Amino acid sequence: MTLLRIASRAVLTLHPTISLLNQQKANVARWVRPTLMEIRARKKKLEIKNGPQKESPRSNFIEWNxxxxxxxxxxxxxxxxxxxxxxxxxxxxxxxxxxxxxxxxxxxxxxxxxxxxxxxxxxxxxxxxxxxxxxxxxxxxxxxxxxxxxxxxxxxxxxxxxxxxxxxxxxxxxxxxxxxxxxxxxxxxxxxxxxxxxxxxxxxxxxxxxxxxxxxxxxxQVDVNELWKIENPMELLKEICKDKKLGEPEPRLINNAGQNTILAVHYVGIYANKKQLGTGFGENIQIAKEEAVKDSLRTLFQTNNNMKPFNFRMPVEKVANLLKKPALAAASVDNI
Amino acid sequence: MNHSQFLISGFLRPPFYNGVGRQINQLQRLTIKFCKSHGGSKGMRDFIENHLVNYAKENQSVVVYVKPRRHRSPVIVAEYLNGDRRWMSAQNRNHEEILKWLSLLSLQAGDTEPIRYRKNWHTDCPSIQGPWTPFTHKNPAFNNIAFPDKELGKQLNMPETATEKLLRLVQEQKNTKNE
CATH class of the missing domain: 1.10.1520.10 (Ribonuclease III domain)
Known part of the structure; x- marks a missing residue:
């Protein structure tokens, strides 16, 4: 295989009349084409026999330090x-x-x-x-x-x-x-x-x-909400609302259009103590409700669409300080 | 239409979010091949004598290999972090031209075709507020109204009728007399 490669390279480089850049000047000798064809055919034959040629490690080249x-x-x-x-x-x-x-x-x-x-x-x-x-x-x-x-x-x-x-x-x-x-x-x-x-x-x-x-x-540019599949969003929302004393979350239909058509749309909002937590759309009420719950969770987690981008220039000392507090460090690193 | 006359359009896509964390030079390796005696390599030999050490000092992240070979045209091969390998003939080029080509190669991110940028920025989250819907600015009071509604359905820019104009003129005359 290596021999073949060297041969084909020799054909390409030794013959001075083949110019890769200037096509107008090309005056290719008559033996070049059949030679290249033969090399190609033999290469193909070898590939059929031994499988595709393996990539050669860069460190096998002469120019390698x-x-x-x-x-x-x-x-x-x-x-x-x-x-x-x-x-x-x-x-x-x-x-x-x-x-x-x-x-x-x-x-x-x-x-x-x-x-x-x-x-x-x-x-x-x-x-x-x-x-x-x-x-x-x-x-x-x-x-x-x-x-x-x-x-x-x-x-x-x-x-x-x-x-x-x-x-x-x-x-x-x-x-x-x-x-x-x-x-x-x-x-x-x-x-x-x-x-x-x-x-x-x-x-x-x-x-x-x-x-x-x-x-x-x-x-x-990654949506962090997509990385975490929540099993039962409504249950989680209820728990969080209970913890934060926001009141019982309840879904309400805000708007709908195109009833009994293929393009029906429902717009549902989740309210707790008459305050809107989030809204969602869906082709039926069930889907709209699920979307609204997800939206409310995003708002509560502060990871909604208009969240601040991550600060990738955050000073590492800030993170290291957090790690130095033993309780926090243990809570963060354990059970992963 | 000759499509080859136009640049392919696309969006700016730095490899691996380069520059978000820190900037990495994408050119990793440079091989310079030349002949010690042929005239076509004259410029390349000048470049190696006068500029190469300086170039290597300035671009320490690039490994430069110099490979003399007899009676073959000078060649620059640039290898990039994404695995691209760009081959370039330097036949009959003078040392200044070679330096310019090298500085171009060290700024590129791979063996890329030039593209026309559709925009100078790109984001995967084009809308921060979310898409507009017919319900976006709808007044919630409309929820309790049964349409058609007379009050809401009346024409807004009704011009003055002839009767109204007459009545207005009579009223104005009366006002002036009283004064």
Missing amino acids: YDAEIYAFGIRLKEKFNYTLLQQAFVDRSYIVQEEMKQRSVGVENPSLNLSDNSALAKKGEELITEFVISFLNLSLPKFPRDGIKAIYRHLVSDEVLLKVSQSIGTKDLILSSNYPPMNDVYVATLKAIIGALFESSGEARAYEFIRDFICTQLN
Whole structure:
């Protein structure tokens, strides 16, 4: 396969008359077309036999300097890393196993690599993420119930979100793993390990800022109400109204139009002590009532459509102070 | 109509909400290939001698590889964080031109076609107040009225009738006489 690729490249580059940019000048020799066709046919044949060609790791290229890449990675994120720790953050357990196997296969009795994997750093990073994200959410959404905060937290630390973050900061080529491209969980573990390494190198505040800037910002333009499925909204509303002494919530039909047509619309409001909590539309009264209850809950939680956007520049000291109060910290981090 | 004459339109979409938290330079790697003897690489050689160290110092987040190869035209390959790889020929370009191309490449977010922005901003939540409905500014008092209603249904801009005008004139005459 590699031979074929080299051959095709040679055809493209050695022949001076093929100009990729200037089509008018092109005076392509007669042997080029059949050669390319032949190469293409052989490539296809190989693909049918062996499956699609595997992506070659960037580190297999001649122009590759791992140290420079690691250095540039730190600069890109505007962070100061301890070099060895950052390098360790990119080493997956599978890579060490693979390298040891390789050494054994050539007859080394006790293979040693002088490498340690990123699991310890990843564990530390995961702890930092949990602490910070929960406190950040508690500060940003003070009226949101704990179950809801948990749901948003679960979304933020889910593999899909962390995978996206990890890929977007350019870990793909730097990860040392037995697979290329790396498996999804390796990406996630690497991101956590990077945060752990940052904590060890530059301290807690920088690690928190990293989490705020790269993980919390994934809530940008996300409707937090959609992340939390409420089982029985009416029951929850009744409970909250009882706790806050707002009175019994009752639904009232405010308006309707187009009765007995396919375009019927009902407009229902929820009132407690003659004060409107929220409104909702629906094609029948039941749906309109449910929507109105959801709207009332959004208003009570202060997460309605016109809520203030999240403050992603919130000083991390504010969050760290919250974490220092033992009771609050325990309440926020436990049972997640 | 020749569609290729027009820019494709779209919305501004920074990768990964870049800049919401902190700004990351999207160019991660730059490979410069050139020949040490050919004339086509003259500009590239000048660039490497005079500007490359400076460029690398200013853009430390970019890993720059310089790859000499015999009797082949100079090439710039830019690799971005989203996995895009942009190949560019630098044949017969002078060092100033190359510097300009490089500064363009380091500002881009990938191998993107230029697009015409439909708006200079974009949001996933276009309405803060919610959509307008026929009930939005409806007076709640109308709920208890049975239509058709005489009071609400009367014409608002009724012009003065001839009888009314006559009566008004007579009244005005009477007023002036009394004075």
